[in-house]
Amino acid sequence: MTKTNAGNFFEDFKVGQVLHHATPRTVTEGDVALYQALFGSRFSLQSSAEVARKAGYATAPVDDMLAFHIVFGKTVPDVSLNAVANLGYADCRFLKPVFPGDTLSSESKVIGLKENSNGETGVVYVRSTGRNQKGDIVLDYVRWVMVRKRHAASPAPEEDVPHLPAAVGAAHLAAPAGTSFKGFDTAASGSPHLWDDYEVAEKIDHVDGITIEEAEHMMATRLYQNTAKVHFNQYTEGKGRFGRRLIYGGHVISLARALSFNGLGNAVLVAAINGGRHVAPCFAGDTVFAWSEVLDKAEMKGRADLGALRIRTFATKDRPCGDFPGPKEKGYEDGVILDLDYWVLMPRR
Amino acid sequence: MTKTNAGNFFEDFKVGQVLHHATPRTVTEGDVALYQALFGSRFSLQSSAEVARKAGYATAPVDDMLAFHIVFGKTVPDVSLNAVANLGYADCRFLKPVFPGDTLSSESKVIGLKENSNGETGVVYVRSTGRNQKGDIVLDYVRWVMVRKRHAASPAPEEDVPHLPAAVGAAHLAAPAGTSFKGFDTAASGSPHLWDDYEVAEKIDHVDGITIEEAEHMMATRLYQNTAKVHFNQYTEGKGRFGRRLIYGGHVISLARALSFNGLGNAVLVAAINGGRHVAPCFAGDTVFAWSEVLDKAEMKGRADLGALRIRTFATKDRPCGDFPGPKEKGYEDGVILDLDYWVLMPRR
């Protein structure tokens, strides 16, 4: 019997099954520095231990998306090694801050299965949960992927498609316990605009663009121990559909989030991801731009210091976003690569 | 009103104005490792906590230029986002060591203004100050940049050009308090040559060359949270003057400083930068070489263990420095990209 991991095929998943993913991973200040170097984020809460302490944290929490990518990376060997496509995310909530020194581990529960009509693939729905060393859930989310069947002849499982919320309800967002953003220092953060200043339907062009290099996205994705083959192997991908290594979709999310600082500079925390679609592939050499629309605003229960903004951020490649490119009648305007719907938390006046 | 930062234009600066820059940044061992990986420095004081402790430090201080780049990076969004050119540095002093865990912040005071005769740009002089979390000044320096006017028709401010010293006087150099380099371990440092062994007018070819990649300079510059657009965006720069991303001048300074180890291996600290000029642009693919001349030697008041050397280091691209290429009648010899005049501290016999 081979000792290498061939990954799970569609037949291997059963609704209710729990997958305990390897490998627990201790997050360090080294990871934080690399994340900084790769994305150039500037949100003051993650950048400065002093800002974090003033807000009641023991030290600076790590970027929410760094925690997400590490939790996500662990699911790949069990969930998506034989995936044809990552179809979507839903109901992702960030529940506890992650600090350097915390050890993250992941597990996934299969919550739905649906064979495709071609008999060759099926859709697997999992709820993945990231925990710290104390067992606290730091984040959880649903994703669904199209996975190859081992044998086309295998019988189809009973169709079981979970009901997923279109968005996380504002009442379900978690503000970090024991913190206060009252009197948040906007000179230090670099933006004078607080929650009160944003209007629903407001659009913000984040202006700047960042070109991605092969070394960068591979370093990022290895940092997360994400083993999806398409990101690393030019020998094989050179013969494949795109002729190139494909960039991990999460890399684009992190770039878009970092770019969004210019316009959303006080959006210190990501509280939830309502949904996300990687609309087109991204490759080394592409320059990523982003713009955002405010979809909704919500107060946070019991917190006069923080409010929530529901944001829809679009990222593009090789297309500045001054004209706000987004969906069109069918699909998306040229150059759009990411359509991300999420909640951020921002200090209030 | 847009919530994105358009940066300041020439009209926005007033002499005496103080700019409090975002974002405070906690320096970590992760930053130190990245700096090591990007430049390959080998000075033993920064490399080894044991060497640092023997010299009286609590632990290894971070590279002086890493601290400089972080302090500098913060000034970009307010000072040079609309800069046409970074014209020069002067009177930069390194006053306190920076350690992992320290949080750096920056502010700049406008100390001079001079509109250019074309009416479209002006020169802004600022003194920028980097402080740690205790409020101690860790370094400060003057730089002047040519900045676009918002409107050519705006009236010119009163011309006010500050008097700047040609060099920091040796009497104004700071040696780190509470340290002693007596009996400095030259086997550990890798060079037998101490302050006493250097002669004024001595020239040293640093021999080695290092080729720069796009991923490297972008990672470095994002690490410092320097947001100058020209370094990151191939889409826009591809249509621009050079057709390429321009490398942050400080990247070349750090490479030259790391290369200078071969010949100046005991120059453990940078005490001051007297002046620096980026003589020609540097791009990915260029191989950087360097050579130095000893301009001056000075004793340090109250310190028999340390002396100061005033060094002029030239960096070149794609040109080895065995023939010491430097200034010529008009401008510089081919390949020269950096002319840097600075003081280093070196243990004495």
Add this chain to the structure above:
Amino acid sequence: MTKTNAGNFFEDFKVGQVLHHATPRTVTEGDVALYQALFGSRFSLQSSAEVARKAGYATAPVDDMLAFHIVFGKTVPDVSLNAVANLGYADCRFLKPVFPGDTLSSESKVIGLKENSNGETGVVYVRSTGRNQKGDIVLDYVRWVMVRKRHAASPAPEEDVPHLPAAVGAAHLAAPAGTSFKGFDTAASGSPHLWDDYEVAEKIDHVDGITIEEAEHMMATRLYQNTAKVHFNQYTEGKGRFGRRLIYGGHVISLARALSFNGLGNAVLVAAINGGRHVAPCFAGDTVFAWSEVLDKAEMKGRADLGALRIRTFATKDRPCGDFPGPKEKGYEDGVILDLDYWVLMPRR
């Protein structure tokens, strides 16, 4: 007299001579994160402080090969700056774990000399020893390199070729004191296969491939403060034998070790390197694959929790390893770049 290091030539080495190498280097969590980002390793003992603590460590030890590269890097300026070729390694033992915060230093003893018949080069054998700040030996190894003579006319030294073991005897392998891998968590490690499950002569294709970029191997090699010129300088190498920068052989070893996780996921420690040959050069753009054969199995004296596997790992470039490419009658099959013989330690049932 020049103050730059010209390195030692063959005439400079004497049998019995001890070289104290610069620069002591404090290993940090930043180094660990960079190593993770560059190689993507997933062995749970190094990845998780919690897994390490359960096994009796104070925290997660750093990857054995990271420690090796740092110790090796220090030897370059004194041993191999004028090397024509790195000919081999032998008798390398990993004796103590290295943790973030430890400061590593290296020394080498010349144990053999043999002038080549051409009179222009000679082979230098050194035993290099890496120590932590307490003076404990963390690893030591023999390597031999072909070094240029300063003058072809210099008289040849007496030939003195050391006797080197073909492999480290299993009785000489060191298991880390104070640890126990009893009940090792294989769900956390990601592989169900323990020492008991491997058979001598078993072959394992590690399946995955990773493409190397210039920025990556240069960052890695600078992280180790390895100054060998061929890795960094495209200006000079572009005119040289290969027309390209040559990748540090240790980079390929680290990639092969990381790839070997897929099939050897519980090989948590490298205990010894019996021998290694870099069979062909490796360049940026190459995609590295690997496969392994189990050469031997051994119990560890006094340890029912751990066993040793002697592994021979081959790495290839641009050639998947499903057909196990290795040595042929003369030399190696096309694409093979590394032939590495080493001992790993793996938990037992």
